[in-house]
Amino acid sequence: MITSSVTINKNLIFIKIEMDNTITSFRGNYYFLSNMYMYNGSSVEHKFQAAKASNEEDRKRILEASSPFEAKKIARRIKIDVEEWNLKKDIVMENLLREKFSNPNLKFLLLETKDRILIEGNTWGDIYWGCCNGQGLNKLGNLLMKIRSELS
Numbered sequence: 044m045i046t047s048s049v050t051i052n053k054n055l056i057f058i059k060i061e062m063d064n065t066i067t068s069f070r071g072n073y074y075f076l077s078n079m080y081m082y083n084g085s086s087v088e089h090k091f092q093a094a095k096a097s098n099e100e101d102r103k104r105i106l107e108a109s110s111p112f113e114a115k116k117i118a119r120r121i122k123i124d125v126e127e128w129n130l131k132k133d134i135v136m137e138n139l140l141r142e143k144f145s146n147p148n149l150k151f152l153l154l155e156t157k158d159r160i161l162i163e164g165n166t167w168g169d170i171y172w173g174c175c176n177g178q179g180l181n182k183l184g185n186l187l188m189k190i191r192s193e194l195s
Contacts, residue, residue, distance in 0.1 A: 065160040075152050076161065076187060079111040082146060086111040087139045092118035094135045095128055136172075137186050144190055153191050161187045 069077040078087040088111035096102035101121045108114035144150050161184040163173030170179035 064158070065162060066156060067162045067164040069161075069163055073156075075149060076156075076163075078183070081111070082143065082149060086114070087136075087143055088112075089114040090139050090142075091132075091136060094139075095123045096121055097123065133182065133186075136183070137190075140186055140190055144194065150194060153187065154195055156191065160184070161191075 066073050066076070074080055078091065080086060085106070089106055089108060092114045093102045093105040095118055096105060101117075105114045105117050105121075108117055144153050162181055163169075163183040165173045165175050168175050172181075172183040173179050174181050174184075
């Protein structure tokens, strides 16, 4: 079954189509899939951004940020070796997601998505970790499906 909804925002019309076998957004009931989801006092986003830091002071500031959004904001202001980070960011993300979904409650929720396709749909242009306007690598969604498959 396919359902759709229409949202009008500042003269723009957004049409969201959801198929029963696909989760196209990590919001609402599926916010727990988001890296911004807080659990055990932190988030994957805090830890992912902190992993970019080359010194303990920056790492600590990011980990102690009041929210995942603040952690990301702080991380944007630190110097990183982009080439080195690009080589390891996928592994860092996978390890952090494995840690997150070792939590029994979060593991249960992930497994409850059954065999649905997980797409980190976004409107901010992230075509590496997600999809925007139908385009993207959806690395986050693919890692979540990989981990779900291994946990089941």
